[in-house]
């Protein structure tokens with residue numbers, strides 16, 4: 225076949241390029257279609273303003289504009305950076321198999337969290353991580369940082385290192401082949417990740433039906449169900465990707481019923497969610513199980529329970545999504 229390459233739009237950061245490269249390879253391997261990467265410069269990449277002023281959406285909207293304008297055919301996003309509101313005319317055609325969604329500690333001298341000295345300075349950008357570090361009640365000093373992954377790693381591992389440790393997404397490190405620097409992968413019971421962390425969203429125009437069908441070959445149903453549950457919780461809380469909201473869903477084989485062949489491959493989804501005040505003094509955590517087909521309902525129901533326990537008073541007016549409340553964390 226002699227088909228024109230599909231144009232995959234991506235931001236130019238190392239992480240974005242790596243993510244797009246993996247998806248391009250997977251698609252070509254599955255379908256034989258060549259894929260060409262098209263770099264899209266977003267307002268977020270051009271600006272030096274803090275991310276909390278710009279809003280994380282600026283990294284996404286230029287890619288979506290390019291999709292709508294037809295200058296690219298599809299785009300790959302870090303799913304956790306997508307606003308919960310849907311965009312008319314666009315469609316998430318695939319959620320590929322999710323990477324490890326857990327957060328990671330990168331500490332000097334190979335230390336784990338428990339081994340850090342009293343007074344150790346830990347850097348991290350996202351409010352949910354700051355809040356959960358405080359909630360541990362350890363004598364740590366938590367300091368906000370931002371920048372791309374290499375910039376953040378340099379603050380612990382570089383010649384001018386000024387921090388004892390940082391916390392960041394393991395998936396980001398893995399995608400740029402730097403998982404070797406992780407000194408501890410944090411247990412989600414202590415450090416619950418961001419909704420959709422480690423997952424990618426492959427997006428195209430809804431009316432591009434051939435491409436919708438082609439990209440669906442990259443979809444991984446359990447990863448999609450997990451992300452749907454986590455993001456339904458986030459949306460119901462009306463919180464943004466930088467709010468102190470955490471969620472993690474696992475899809476697993478359920479208990480065999482023993483009653484017959486059909487019952488033996490029943491899948492179960494287990495969703496855990498948390499809303500934590502930035503100083504860590506208030507920490508509401510709940511979980512819920514159900515079937516993957518009900519992922520969205522499970523997420524909504526868990527959010528409602530969290531709200532009943534006072535999550536709203538933690539999120540407050542500033543905890544909710546909006547241009548003034550975005551994270552001062554990373555740009556990747």
Ligand SMILES: NCc1[nH]cc(CCC(=O)O)c1CC(=O)O
Pocket residue numbers: 302303304305391392393395396397420421422423424553554555556
């Ligand atoms: N908001 C930044 C961001 N968006 C996606 C990732 C990492 C990869 C992922 O979670 O899919 C990161 C970095 C981080 O949180 O440390």
